[in-house]
Amino acid sequence: MLDTKFLYERYGPxxxxxxxxxxxxxxxxxxxxxxTFVRVIHHKKRLNMDAPSSLLYRIATNxxxxxxxxxRRHPHTHDEKILMSIVDVEEHESNIVNRHxxxxxxxxxxxxxxxxxxxxxxxGMTLQEVSNEVGLSVSGVRxxxxxxxxxxxxxxxxxxNG
Amino acid sequence: xxxxxxxxxxxxxxxxxxxxxNLEKEVGNQLDADPSLQTRLDALKESxxxxxxxxxxxxxxxxxxxTYEQTYGKQKRERGRPTRPxxxxxxxxxxxxxxxxxxxxxxxxxxxxxxxDGGSEEIRLKGLNPHLVVYRKSGDEINRLEDGESVAxxxxxxxxxxxxxxxxxxxxxxDGRGVVTLHYPDIAEGTSPGLDQGGExxxxxxxxxxxxxxxxxxxxxxxxxxxxxxxxxxxxHTLASQVKxxxxxxxxxxxxxxxxxIILRKREY
Numbered sequence: 001m002l003d004t005k006f007l008y009e010r011y012g013p014x015x016x017x018x019x020x021x022x023x024x025x026x027x028x029x030x031x032x033x034x035x036t037f038v039r040v041i042h043h044k045k046r047l048n049m050d051a052p053s054s055l056l057y058r059i060a061t062n063x064x065x066x067x068x069x070x071x072r073r074h075p076h077t078h079d080e081k082i083l084m085s086i087v088d089v090e091e092h093e094s095n096i097v098n099r100h101x102x103x104x105x106x107x108x109x110x111x112x113x114x115x116x117x118x119x120x121x122x123x124g125m126t127l128q129e130v131s132n133e134v135g136l137s138v139s140g141v142r143x144x145x146x147x148x149x150x151x152x153x154x155x156x157x158x159x160x161n162g
Numbered sequence: 163x164x165x166x167x168x169x170x171x172x173x174x175x176x177x178x179x180x181x182x183x184n185l186e187k188e189v190g191n192q193l194d195a196d197p198s199l200q201t202r203l204d205a206l207k208e209s210x211x212x213x214x215x216x217x218x219x220x221x222x223x224x225x226x227x228x229t230y231e232q233t234y235g236k237q238k239r240e241r242g243r244p245t246r247p248x249x250x251x252x253x254x255x256x257x258x259x260x261x262x263x264x265x266x267x268x269x270x271x272x273x274x275x276x277x278x279d280g281g282s283e284e285i286r287l288k289g290l291n292p293h294l295v296v297y298r299k300s301g302d303e304i305n306r307l308e309d310g311e312s313v314a315x316x317x318x319x320x321x322x323x324x325x326x327x328x329x330x331x332x333x334x335x336x337d338g339r340g341v342v343t344l345h346y347p348d349i350a351e352g353t354s355p356g357l358d359q360g361g362e363x364x365x366x367x368x369x370x371x372x373x374x375x376x377x378x379x380x381x382x383x384x385x386x387x388x389x390x391x392x393x394x395x396x397x398x399h400t401l402a403s404q405v406k407x408x409x410x411x412x413x414x415x416x417x418x419x420x421x422x423x424i425i426l427r428k429r430e431y
Binding site for chain 1: 169171174175178210213219222230234341342343370391392395
């Protein structure tokens with residue numbers, strides 16, 4: 001059984017800072033932080049908790065991307081422009097596969113490629129570092145990011161320079 | 163390292179003591195040499211204090227557990243209710259399959275897969291093995307692909323699995339460049355997730371084929387017991403290192419695993 005209090009005490013501030021950075025809204029960041037821990041508790045049996053900071057960072061990123069998707073915030077900074085461009089990819093990507101159909105039938109969605117994109121393009125992780133984070137090979141990460149970029153015709157030009 | 167700025171995520175993990183030994187040493191050296199980095203670290207420590215005093219562990223942990231209970235507790239209780247398992251799972255599988263068939267599969271595929279012997283659905287389900295179902299979206303039509311069918315770069319593929327009673331599983335693919343890709347679960351580390359037994363379960367995202375040559379081969383690995391995903395991942399990388407073998411050989415896995423594969427042949431582009 002996870003000790004929620006211990007987990008929050010140790011990692012809560014890091015997770016909240018991550019959510020604040022991506023969402024720029026204290027109330028939403030707090031919700032996202034709590035949701036991050038809820039997901040960890042729910043998936044505790046299949047998660048490697050040897051070094052939770054990496055896992056929590058990624059899950060928090062995923063949670064925030066989900067929230068940003070419905071919010072359509074106007075970007076103000078360079079990083080925000082890239083971040084919102086990555087969020088936009090989902091709309092485009094989902095349209096290709098008929099989002100309504102897939103969402104209705106399967107009711108789930110993955111942000112993994114977009115999470116990788118945030119780690120690489122926003123957080124500045126190298127492909128090797130992203131690879132270490134998500135447990136895919138470097139070539140696998142490159143492949144997923146390349147696919148995402150190719151579908152994102154309308155992205156900010158800086159995204160392509162990454 | 164002296165001129166490289168330490169990103170926030172590294173500094174966070176340095177403070178938590180969760181960087182690799184090498185990286186921890188590098189950041190430590192840079193902290194000694196760069197007062198501005200020490201200032202950033204001090205700011206993080208101060209932020210920790212501010213957050214934990216504004217949002218106390220007692221209240222936050224209670225709130226998190228309450229949200230968990232509200233979100234997942236009901237599901238767990240419903241799963242725990244006594245039912246007639248065979249009848250229930252059969253009905254669920256049938257209803258899910260019906261939705262998939264009606265919405266996704268063209269009529270000719272339905273006819274092709276319909277039982278010709280008039281045998282009961284239950285008997286067929288009992289004999290079912292874990293397998294993958296692959297769909298290709300082409301224009302407004304979605305077609306089911308069979309083993310060995312031709313595909314092209316840019317084709318959008320949707321994977322589904324049928325657990326057929328196996329409790330745990332993972333899906334990987336190997337392409338003609340020897341690249342291994344994890345398709346399920348979403349998180350690559352840790353233990354394999356429990357598999358949904360509700361008939362045909364689609365993965366939450368579609369997959370666009372890239373320009374890797376020759377083939378794209380998908381593996382569905384299942385087990386009755388939870389397994390370390392690294393075992394399957396390593397076996398996939400070993401097989402992928404020899405592309406010719408990756409086209410036709412099985413993954414070398416310890417006893418207890420069941421594996422299914424389907425290969426899609428790449429057309430020239």
